[in-house]
Amino acid sequence: MDLELRALAVDGILRGVDLTAGRGEVHGIVGPNGSGKSTTLRCVYRALVPHGGVVRLGGRDITSLKVRDTARDLAALTQDSHVEFDFTVTEVVAMGRLPHGAGPGDDAVVRDALSRVGAAHLAHRGFLTLSGGERQRVLIARALAQQPKVLVLDEPTNHLDISHQLAVLALVRGLGVTVLAVLHDLNLAAAHCDRLHVLDRGRVVRSGGPADVLTPEVLAEVFRVRAHVVAHPTSGVPQLLFDHLEATP
Numbered sequence: 347m348d349l350e351l352r353a354l355a356v357d358g359i360l361r362g363v364d365l366t367a368g369r370g371e372v373h374g375i376v377g378p379n380g381s382g383k384s385t386t387l388r389c390v391y392r393a394l395v396p397h398g399g400v401v402r403l404g405g406r407d408i409t410s411l412k413v414r415d416t417a418r419d420l421a422a423l424t425q426d427s428h429v430e431f432d433f434t435v436t437e438v439v440a441m442g443r444l445p446h447g448a449g450p451g452d453d454a455v456v457r458d459a460l461s462r463v464g465a466a467h468l469a470h471r472g473f474l475t476l477s478g479g480e481r482q483r484v485l486i487a488r489a490l491a492q493q494p495k496v497l498v499l500d501e502p503t504n505h506l507d508i509s510h511q512l513a514v515l516a517l518v519r520g521l522g523v524t525v526l527a528v529l530h531d532l533n534l535a536a537a538h539c540d541r542l543h544v545l546d547r548g549r550v551v552r553s554g555g556p557a558d559v560l561t562p563e564v565l566a567e568v569f570r571v572r573a574h575v576v577a578h579p580t581s582g583v584p585q586l587l588f589d590h591l592e593a594t595p
């Protein structure tokens with residue numbers, strides 16, 4: 347299912363964000379702190395109504411869809427994904443099934459989602475007793491249990507050790523669903539995304555394949571860092587080495 351963002355505007359934060367993620371493609375949004383990445387995603391998962399522009403899911407304006415219908419197609423891992431009460435891990439992941447209504451296969455879907463993120467052993471633990479990285483994997487399992495066609499992820503590798511970062515991004519990529527993810531780590535973004543969009547002060551200033559987007563010029567202009575781009579010795583994807591950080595406030 348395609349995801350299209352057209353001329354998204356949020357007062358003082360987004361100044362016309364345009365991007366299209368085609369069916370089954372993995373798209374990354376990168377950009378400096380405060381550039382509007384999370385705000386963009388909030389407009390997509392309907393936590394925020396933009397003042398201008400439109401988000402289309404499978405060609406349909408999301409404001410024309412019921413929230414529950416949106417939730418059948420789109421799952422989000424957000425910075426606001428809190429669990430307040432001490433539900434068990436299984437209960438938290440089962441919440442991902444709610445948009446579909448209770449069904450006979452739900453237990454198997456929940457178990458499968460947990461084992462895909464390497465958290466099957468946590469099934470009966472209280473969510474609030476988990477470490478930061480364990481919580482993050484359980485919240486990803488909840489999004490997987492929703493069996494979405496489009497997955498929106500705000501910093502999915504937050505709290506994860508390097509092994510789980512790589513595993514989660516490989517898993518997400520292997521799902522075959524359309525993904526729009528905010529990623530801070532530019533090397534992970536280059537290695538795992540088909541296309542990247544660089545956000546700067548509320549605008550997409552560059553879109554394209556990682557090699558076209560993560561150039562020394564863009565990194566200097568947008569992130570104010572000096573970088574060398576090298577090809578990864580085995581995969582060939584562009585990877586960045588930073589040798590100098592210019593003074594930024």
Ligand SMILES: Nc1ncnc2c1ncn2[C@@H]1O[C@H](COP(=O)(O)OP(=O)(O)OP(=O)(O)O)[C@@H](O)[C@H]1O
Pocket residue numbers: 359377378379380381382383384385386
């Ligand atoms: N509700 C709000 N009221 C006022 N300002 C806001 C609000 N939400 C976001 N902002 C501001 O809008 C800007 C963009 O915020 P956003 O969270 O989208 O940035 P981001 O690119 O995700 O940043 P980070 O990399 O730090 O997570 C920031 O300057 C933020 O302070």
